[in-house]
Amino acid sequence: MIDVRALAEAEFRDSVDLFRRALLRRPPTDEEWARRRGMLEPGRVLGAFDGGELVGTARAASNRLAVPGGRVPAGAVTAVGVRADHTRRGVLRALVRAQFEDVRQRGEPVAMLHATEAVIYERFGYGVATRHRRVELERARAVFRDDAPRGGRVRVLTREAADLLLPEVYERCAPDRPGRIERARPWWSGTWGFLGEDVLVAVHTGADGVDDGFAVYEPKHGERGTALEVHDLTGADATAVAQLWRFLLGVDLVDRVVAHERPLDEPLEWWLADRRQCRVTEVADDLWVRLVDVLAALRARSYGAADPVVVEVRDAVLPDNAGCYRIGPDGVERSSAAPQLGLDVAALAALYLGDQPVSTLVAAGRVEVRDPAAVAAADRLFGTAVTPWCGTGF
Numbered sequence: 001m002i003d004v005r006a007l008a009e010a011e012f013r014d015s016v017d018l019f020r021r022a023l024l025r026r027p028p029t030d031e032e033w034a035r036r037r038g039m040l041e042p043g044r045v046l047g048a049f050d051g052g053e054l055v056g057t058a059r060a061a062s063n064r065l066a067v068p069g070g071r072v073p074a075g076a077v078t079a080v081g082v083r084a085d086h087t088r089r090g091v092l093r094a095l096v097r098a099q100f101e102d103v104r105q106r107g108e109p110v111a112m113l114h115a116t117e118a119v120i121y122e123r124f125g126y127g128v129a130t131r132h133r134r135v136e137l138e139r140a141r142a143v144f145r146d147d148a149p150r151g152g153r154v155r156v157l158t159r160e161a162a163d164l165l166l167p168e169v170y171e172r173c174a175p176d177r178p179g180r181i182e183r184a185r186p187w188w189s190g191t192w193g194f195l196g197e198d199v200l201v202a203v204h205t206g207a208d209g210v211d212d213g214f215a216v217y218e219p220k221h222g223e224r225g226t227a228l229e230v231h232d233l234t235g236a237d238a239t240a241v242a243q244l245w246r247f248l249l250g251v252d253l254v255d256r257v258v259a260h261e262r263p264l265d266e267p268l269e270w271w272l273a274d275r276r277q278c279r280v281t282e283v284a285d286d287l288w289v290r291l292v293d294v295l296a297a298l299r300a301r302s303y304g305a306a307d308p309v310v311v312e313v314r315d316a317v318l319p320d321n322a323g324c325y326r327i328g329p330d331g332v333e334r335s336s337a338a339p340q341l342g343l344d345v346a347a348l349a350a351l352y353l354g355d356q357p358v359s360t361l362v363a364a365g366r367v368e369v370r371d372p373a374a375v376a377a378a379d380r381l382f383g384t385a386v387t388p389w390c391g392t393g394f
């Protein structure tokens with residue numbers, strides 16, 4: 001029999017140790033723990049017990065997710081782990097149920113996470129709401145075009161200075177882009193705790209004198225020479241991002257620049273004289289979203305101009321979400337009209353931020369069509385001008 005309860009603060013470190021072991025990593029040192037403990041929110045760290053012994057854990061942090069036209073309170077789920085001698089006995093299932101209940105009680109219509117494996121969370125109604133790409137460039141051959149955006153200046157910062165400045169700069173960086181989440185103070189100190197001593201930071205200052213972008217990067221020396229690994233790069237506009245890329249591609253003694261988790265629509269190849277020098281080496285799932293309160297979540301975003309569509313949503317894990325919703329530019333309501341489209345709540349998550357057109361999910365067999373005219377209308381309703389991107393690990 002598995003019991004799940006919120007852990008006391010005195011038990012938090014046991015939870016982190018268990019999670020790290022589940023990831024096959026060593027538990028944090030005292031110094032790392034001192035930096036990270038602020039990321040654990042009292043009341044939101046769950047433990048699963050078997051005969052009084054801690055065998056599983058999951059936690060969440062209060063956040064807000066940018067959605068088309070607004071923001072929605074969202075529980076940022078992380079640090080999910082089950083002790084290796086207790087896997088595949090329903091421990092995760094028990095943790096997820098308790099967590100959904102808690103997320104709802106806190107008035108968060110959405111839960112979100114980054115997944116270690118793509119096969120774990122769909123069964124609980126999570127779907128891939130944003131994706132990202134990994135790019136790799138040979139520095140000597142990646143030359144910027146003259147017409148690529150240019151302006152302002154880039155300066156390198158000490159880590160201490162970055163610690164103070166970056167939270168404020170992040171606030172200016174595309175705060176309304178769907179998929180973007182907030183980075184509270186504990187996130188920053190926790191993240192510095194994860195990064196190595198060799199990490200460097202560059203900040204871009206716009207022509208108006210305002211710091212409006214930054215890159216966090218790390219030199220890595222290996223058999224293929226020296227690479228700059230970019231951990232984080234964001235800017236308020238295309239000029240800030242282009243200048244940071246120019247800077248990284250201009251650092252002496254570097255052979256390659258490798259950047260993970262970049263937005264799919266970053267126009268890096270368009271900025272280069274030889275677009276093939278921007279090699280996309282991976283496109284992967286980024287943020288997984290779970291609409292725990294479908295009506296509230298759907299109401300939190302805006303929709304494009306089109307005729308309203310009645311969609312039937314299935315939800316085996318949270319059955320009170322199941323039913324028909326009329327979705328239109330003027331709002332969302334429960335409906336008793338005949339559904340035009342039908343889908344599972346996990347497929348709805350893939351539409352929620354505009355990552356996938358409805359028509360793609362129709363072709364994938366994930367949306368059933370009862371009225372063919374509704375597909376084009378739903379494409380226009382859910383479609384967004386900007387590709388969603390999260391870009392924040394948690």
Ligand SMILES: CC(=O)SCCNC(=O)CCNC(=O)[C@H](O)C(C)(C)COP(=O)(O)OP(=O)(O)OC[C@H]1O[C@@H](n2cnc3c(N)ncnc32)[C@H](O)[C@@H]1OP(=O)(O)O
Nearest residue numbers: 022078079080081082087088089090091092093113115116
């Ligand atoms: C947001 C994050 O923190 S992501 C981090 C996730 N954690 C890790 O990857 C650490 C290593 N893995 C683990 O700790 C565990 O294996 C977990 C947490 C992934 C799964 O925990 P478990 O207690 O084994 O899951 P549980 O027994 O509740 O499984 C529920 C269902 O999911 C399936 N499942 C769970 N994990 C996996 C997996 N890794 N691959 C395939 N299926 C899985 C189970 O087979 C089961 O299916 P069923 O309902 O059809 O029988």
